[in-house]
Amino acid sequence: xxxxxxxxxxxxxxxxxxxxxxxxxxxxxxxxxxxxxxxxxxxxxxxxxxxxxxxxxxxxxxxxxxxxxxxxxxxxxxxxxxxxxxxxxxxxxxxxxxxxxxxxxxxxxxxxxxxxxxxxxxxxxxxxxxxxxxxxxxxxxxxxxxxxxxxxxxxxxxxxxxxxxxxxxxxxxxxxxxxxxxxxxxxxxxxxxxxxxxxxxxxxxxxxxxxxxxxxxxxxxxxxxxxxxxxxxxxxxxxxxxxxxxxxxxxxxxxxxxxxxxxxxxxxxxxxxxxxxxxxxxxxxxxxxxxxxxxxxxxxxxxxxxxxxxxxxxxxxxxxxxxxxxxxxxxxxxxxxxxxxxxxxxxxxxxxxxxxxxxxxxxxxxxxxxxxxxxxxxxxxxxxxxxxxxxxxxxxxxxxxxxxxxxxxxxxxxxxxxxxxxxxxxxxxxxxxxxxxxxx
Ligand code: GDP
Numbered sequence: 001x002x003x004x005x006x007x008x009x010x011x012x013x014x015x016x017x018x019x020x021x022x023x024x025x026x027x028x029x030x031x032x033x034x035x036x037x038x039x040x041x042x043x044x045x046x047x048x049x050x051x052x053x054x055x056x057x058x059x060x061x062x063x064x065x066x067x068x069x070x071x072x073x074x075x076x077x078x079x080x081x082x083x084x085x086x087x088x089x090x091x092x093x094x095x096x097x098x099x100x101x102x103x104x105x106x107x108x109x110x111x112x113x114x115x116x117x118x119x120x121x122x123x124x125x126x127x128x129x130x131x132x133x134x135x136x137x138x139x140x141x142x143x144x145x146x147x148x149x150x151x152x153x154x155x156x157x158x159x160x161x162x163x164x165x166x167x168x169x170x171x172x173x174x175x176x177x178x179x180x181x182x183x184x185x186x187x188x189x190x191x192x193x194x195x196x197x198x199x200x201x202x203x204x205x206x207x208x209x210x211x212x213x214x215x216x217x218x219x220x221x222x223x224x225x226x227x228x229x230x231x232x233x234x235x236x237x238x239x240x241x242x243x244x245x246x247x248x249x250x251x252x253x254x255x256x257x258x259x260x261x262x263x264x265x266x267x268x269x270x271x272x273x274x275x276x277x278x279x280x281x282x283x284x285x286x287x288x289x290x291x292x293x294x295x296x297x298x299x300x301x302x303x304x305x306x307x308x309x310x311x312x313x314x315x316x317x318x319x320x321x322x323x324x325x326x327x328x329x330x331x332x333x334x335x336x337x338x339x340x341x342x343x344x345x346x347x348x349x350x351x352x353x354x355x356x357x358x359x360x361x362x363x364x365x366x367x368x369x370x371x372x373x374x375x376x377x378x379x380x381x382x383x384x385x386x387x388x389x390x391x392x393x394x395x396x397x398x399x400x401x402x403x404x405x406x407x408x409x410x411x412x413x414x415x416x417x418x419x420x421x422x423x424x425x426x427x428x429x430x431x432x433x434x435x436x437x438x439x440x
Contacts, residue, residue, distance in 0.1 A: 005037055005038070005040070005041035005255050005293055006292075006293055006294065008033065008036070008037035008040065008041075009034060009037050009078065009293070009294060010294070011033065012030050012033030012034050012037060013030065013074055013075055013078070015029065015030065015033070016030050016074055024060070027056060027059050027060060027074075028056075030074060031052050031055065031056050034051075034052055034055065034078065035048055035049075035052045038051065038052070038256075038259070041255050041256050041259070042225040042226055042255070042256025042257070043255075043256040043259045043260050044226065044229055044256065044259075044260035044263070044264060046263075046264075047085065047259060047260045047263045047264065050263070051081055051085055051259075054081050054084075055074070055077050055078055055081050058077045058081075059073065059074055059077055075294065078294065079290050079291070079294055080290075082259070082286075082289070082290035082293055082294070083286045083287050083290045084286075085259055085262060085263060086258060086259060086262055086269065086284075086286035086289055086290065087262040087268040087269060087286050088286055089286070090283065090284065090285045090286065090287075091243065091268040091270055092270075093215045093217070093242070093243060093270055094214050094215045094242065095130075095185060095214060095215070096214070097214050100178075100179055100184055101133065101175065101178040101179065101183050101184045101185050101186045102184065102185050102186070102214045102215070103175060103185075103186050103188065103211050103212070103213040103214055103215075104121070104185060104186070104187045104188065104213060104214065104215045104216075104217060105188045105190060105204075105207060105208065105211065105213040105215070105216045105217070106118050106121075106187060106188065106189055106190060106216075106217050106219060106245075107190050107192075107204050107216065107217070107218055107219070107235060107239060107241065108192055108218055108219030108220055108235070108245075109192050109193065109194065109195070109196070109220075109221075109231060110141075110191075110192035110193050110194050111192070111194065111221065112192060112219045112220055112221045112247060113219060113221060113247030113248055113273055114138075114189060114190075114192055114219040115138070115144055115147050115148055115151070115189055116151070116247070116273065116276065117217075117219050117245050117247060117271070117273050117281070118134060118148065118151075118187055118189040119134065119148065119151035119152065119154070119155060119157070119278055120273060120278050120279075120280065120281035121187060121217075121271070121281065122134050122152070122155060122157040122185075122187055123155040123157070123278045123279070123281070124281055125185055125187075126155065126156070126157055130184055130185050131182060131183045131184050131185070132157050132183060132184075132185040132186070132187055133157070133158055133159075133160055133174065133177065133178040133181070133183035133185070133186050133187070134148055134151075134152050134157055134158070134159045134160065134187050134189065135159075135160045135161075135170060135171055135174030135175070135178075135186055135187065135188045135189065136148045136149075136159060136160065136161035136170065136174075136189055137167040137168075137170045137171045137174070137188050137189055137190050137191065137207070138167075138189050138190060138191040138192065139161075139162075139164070139165045139166060139167050139170055139191065140165060140191055141191070144189070144191075145159075145161050148161075148189055149161070151278065154278060155278050158181075158183075160173070160174035160177050160178075161174075167190065167191060167203055167207060168203075168206060168207060168210055171188050171207060171210075171211055172210070172211070174186060174188065175211070188207070188211070188213070190203070190204055190207060191203060191204075196231065196234050196235075201234075201235075201238045204235075204238065204239055205238055205239065208239055215242050215243070216239055216240075216241040216242050216243075217241065217242065217243050217244070217245050217270065217271075218232060218235050218236070218239070218241040218243070218244050218245065218267075219244075219245045219247060219273075220232055220244065220245070220246060220247065220257065220261075221247050221248050222246040222247060222248055222249050222251075222255070222257045222258065223248050223251050224257075225256055225257065226256065226260075228246075228256075228257040228260075228261065229256075229257060229260045229261055229264050229265075232244060232261050232264065232265050232267075233264060233265055236265040236267060241267060242267065242270075243267060243268055243269070243270035243271075244261055244265075244267055244268065244269045244270065245269075245270060245271045245272075245273060246258055246261075246269055246271070246272050246273065246284075247272075247273040247274075248273065248274070249272045249273065249274040250274035250275045250280070255293065258289060268284075269284045269286075270283070270284055271283060271284055272284050279341070314334065314338060325420070327420060328384060328385050328386070328387060329376055329379065329383070329384040329385075329387050329416060330376075330381075330384040330385060332376070332416060333373070333376045333384070336369065336372065336373065340369070371402075371404055371408055371412075372412055374402035374403060374404060375398060375399075375402045375404055375408060375409055375412050376412075377402065378397075378398045378401035378402040379398055383398075387413060387416060387417070390409075390413060395409045395410065395413075
């Protein structure tokens with residue numbers, strides 16, 4: 001995500017790094033590059049123009065110029081402007097209500113990822129200790145109701161639906177059901193169409209009027225570029241929604257929507273959906289997103305996600321074994337399982353500063369993981385605990401057993417040994433010097 005925008009901005013800013021002073025000329029050049037980078041990323045033209053103007057104005061203001069290097073200063077200004085363009089502060093959804101349950105209405109076009117998001121949100125709220133109920137009000141598509149039921153079963157959240165094709169009735173009865181069953185949040189998945197049409201809009205308006213939801217979220221596929229902004233505008237004119245959810249941010253999206261929506265409809269982005277797993281939902285933080293765009297990674301989200309999903313005890317045990325250099329293939333396997341819980345590897349890599357530049361895309365092919373798993377699965381307990389004993393004949397037996405090639409087994413063992421060696425030197429350094437981080 002955002003790779004090309006990041007690269008282009010970095011390139012534009014690098015050009016300034018050799019310059020001793022900021023002046024109209026080099027600022028002009030940098031601004032041209034930044035403008036092109038933003039337009040290429042599908043950022044709305046007006047937003048781009050405004051953005052570049054703001055950066056230019058601030059960059060040419062005098063006081064700041066003397067204290068830091070021009071490049072540092074522009075990076076800071078661009079960063080701050082990015083944060084501002086994306087809404088500044090993180091905005092929570094509103095669940096405060098004197099009635100029970102709080103009602104969240106989810107709207108958007110069909111195929112935008114609305115149903116998937118609805119389930120992801122329920123999952124997140126459940127993890128935070130809420131008792132959610134999912135309501136299938138997309139009554140025209142039996143498949144959508146089925147999909148919601150499947151997702152609900154996956155996350156252990158009940159799904160309310162009725163046979164009749166009456167969205168309002170489904171929603172009202174669902175809310176009543178929530179009330180009677182002590183569910184404190186009702187999430188209403190409304191009908192989407194492939195294109196905006198009057199009937200859908202009128203129905204969404206009616207739902208809003210009758211349900212008075214605490215929160216209306218508009219879901220939009222970030223891959224549709226400029227169209228995402230146009231759709232947001234139409235929905236906002238009719239529904240005056242409270243927040244935006246950008247989906248499919250794991251795809252090859254150019255990111256323009258994230259930068260344009262806030263300025264165009266003046267509604268905050270609240271969530272990023274980035275994957276097909278129910279855990280692939282992130283709260284949107286403008287600051288972190290700006291850092292991500294500028295290639296500074298998103299280490300905070302990464303740590304948060306780790307804290308949320310990983311089994312702390314297990315992880316600490318593994319860390320201890322790593323430090324004591326007792327880490328074996330069994331531990332390695334266990335760690336892989338833990339990491340897998342955190343969602344797709346590409347998402348994880350995107351979050352760690354610099355890592356996406358070091359790890360080429362093809363190497364994090366998820367099928368590699370399956371191969372590794374199959375190989376380790378075909379080993380005996382002894383072999384996993386003492387990989388040193390795996391000789392030639394054992395290697396070919398393991399390859400056969402796992403349906404892989406001897407080269408694959410060799411490769412895995414080599415990587416494992418290298419990792420161990422690296423850990424050994426890191427641990428040595430840590431023991432002699434500073435304390436190793438991430439102890440807790
Ligand atoms: P709806 O018609 O708006 O309810 O959309 P769905 O939730 O059914 O999603 C449409 C398609 O997009 C499905 O194939 C989903 O698996 C997929 N999808 C949804 N959200 C994401 C996401 O964040 N990333 C990716 N890669 N795919 C997604």
